Amino acid sequence: MTTTDSAVAQSKSEHWQQVYRQLHQHPELSGQEHGTASLVAEELRALDGWEVTPGVGGTGVVGVLQGGPGPVVWLRADMDGLPVQEDTGLEYASRTAGVMHACGHDSHVAALLGACAQLSQDRPAGTVVAIFQPAEETGAGARRMVDDGVLDRFPKPGIVLGQHVAPLPAGLAISKSGPFMAASDSIRVLFTGRGGHGSQPHLTVDPIVMAASFVVRMQAMTARQAAVPAGPVLTAGSLHAGTRPNITPETAELLLTLRTFSDSSRTGMLADLRRLAAAEAEASGAPVPPEFTAYDPFPVTINTEGATERIMQTLTDGGVPVMPMTHPLTGSEDFGLFGTAAQCPSVFWHIGGIDAAKFTAEDQALMLAEHTIPARFPSNHSPKFAPDPVQTLPAMITAMVVAARSELARA
Numbered sequence: 586m587t588t589t590d591s592a593v594a595q596s597k598s599e600h601w602q603q604v605y606r607q608l609h610q611h612p613e614l615s616g617q618e619h620g621t622a623s624l625v626a627e628e629l630r631a632l633d634g635w636e637v638t639p640g641v642g643g644t645g646v647v648g649v650l651q652g653g654p655g656p657v658v659w660l661r662a663d664m665d666g667l668p669v670q671e672d673t674g675l676e677y678a679s680r681t682a683g684v685m686h687a688c689g690h691d692s693h694v695a696a697l698l699g700a701c702a703q704l705s706q707d708r709p710a711g712t713v714v715a716i717f718q719p720a721e722e723t724g725a726g727a728r729r730m731v732d733d734g735v736l737d738r739f740p741k742p743g744i745v746l747g748q749h750v751a752p753l754p755a756g757l758a759i760s761k762s763g764p765f766m767a768a769s770d771s772i773r774v775l776f777t778g779r780g781g782h783g784s785q786p787h788l789t790v791d792p793i794v795m796a797a798s799f800v801v802r803m804q805a806m807t808a809r810q811a812a813v814p815a816g817p818v819l820t821a822g823s824l825h826a827g828t829r830p831n832i833t834p835e836t837a838e839l840l841l842t843l844r845t846f847s848d849s850s851r852t853g854m855l856a857d858l859r860r861l862a863a864a865e866a867e868a869s870g871a872p873v874p875p876e877f878t879a880y881d882p883f884p885v886t887i888n889t890e891g892a893t894e895r896i897m898q899t900l901t902d903g904g905v906p907v908m909p910m911t912h913p914l915t916g917s918e919d920f921g922l923f924g925t926a927a928q929c930p931s932v933f934w935h936i937g938g939i940d941a942a943k944f945t946a947e948d949q950a951l952m953l954a955e956h957t958i959p960a961r962f963p964s965n966h967s968p969k970f971a972p973d974p975v976q977t978l979p980a981m982i983t984a985m986v987v988a989a990r991s992e993l994a995r996a
Contacts, residue, residue, distance in 0.1 A: 610679060612691070614668060645726065649712065652993070745930070750972050772855075774875055775838050800824070817843065916965070
């Protein structure tokens with residue numbers, strides 16, 4: 586590489602760092618990614634050869650790079666932030682109160698834009714379709730783009746590729762064929778009691794007691810599934826009830842998240858939770874049965890066998906280290922809907938975003954043995970989650986580019 590080439594590469598690298606910081610400072614909630622979509626469209630239009638279509642599935646953006654006859658490869662990044670108040674102390678922290686890129690989607694967008702720039706320079710044979718997807722956090726974005734005709738309006742994929750930043754050593758990729766990430770359901774349970782004065786509990790039916798007992802019972806029920814391979818995960822994320830210490834409220838609302846790895850597990854857990862909530866209300870003498878609603882469903886993310894092993898070897902050969910996995914992750918994604926709708930292979934991987942020097946040998950052993958990360962590292966959705974873009978973006982750009990080039994080269 587000449588000095589001039591090196592200077593050009595460095596200036597472009599710094600550009601994607603600036604794009605990342607801008608995205609991080611201006612996160613937008615699911616379905617409201619108007620500013621992010623405008624930035625993406627502007628950056629794509631500045632690149633040679635990209636045809637840009639905004640407004641797909643709401644705020645989604647699709648870019649198409651035609652390189653002549655050959656395979657069609659889709660590259661996907663999600664764009665939405667979360668309703669989280671940032672607590673990272675970064676100089677480029679979110680400027681929007683109560684909203685943060687706590688899941689790293691800003692990394693995904695900046696990395697895919699950087700990959701698009703590299704692919705436009707060498708223009709490999711075949712077609713690249715860049716999918717910038719809204720509303721991943723609610724599980725609605727991929728479905729909206731499919732419903733808006735993304736498979737009919739743009740070249741249909743032979744394979745769909747995607748990646749997600751994670752609290753792993755920067756640049757380290759993990760994946761596996763088959764089930765890779767869990768299905769997810771959000772659940773709302775509303776217990777209705779009979780309100781009254783806190784000094785006269787015998788005249789009331791306390792919905793807080795119902796809700797608290799239900800949480801304990803549901804965790805005991807879930808623990809009984811521990812012997813099942815890839816058993817379900819159930820967490821209560823919100824409990825709202827009452828306004829004052831001396832008033833027994835009328836209602837208590839619980840919000841839960843359920844993660845499962847098979848249709849039978851999902852169906853069984855939802856039925857068991859519904860039954861448990863009804864039984865708790867009846868045992869407490871509630872005047873009406875509880876309301877039980879499941880919403881924002883995510884499918885199991887299933888990586889195509891054969892294609893996954895091929896892509897992971899491609900990453901390794903391209904300088905991206907890969908750690909083998911045997912168990913699926915309990916996080917969820919709607920990425921798999923694209924491959925399912927297109928009836929083509931799809932491969933998704935996670936890639937580290939934390940300064941690699943912070944991981945000890947003991948940390949590495951824990952990750953290999955138990956497929957988990959040390960608790961001292963903030964995870965996705967934490968107000969302190971802060972990937973290191975200097976180490977992370979080059980690795981994510983490289984991973985997407987080498988994977989795309991390899992698939993485009995397949996006859």
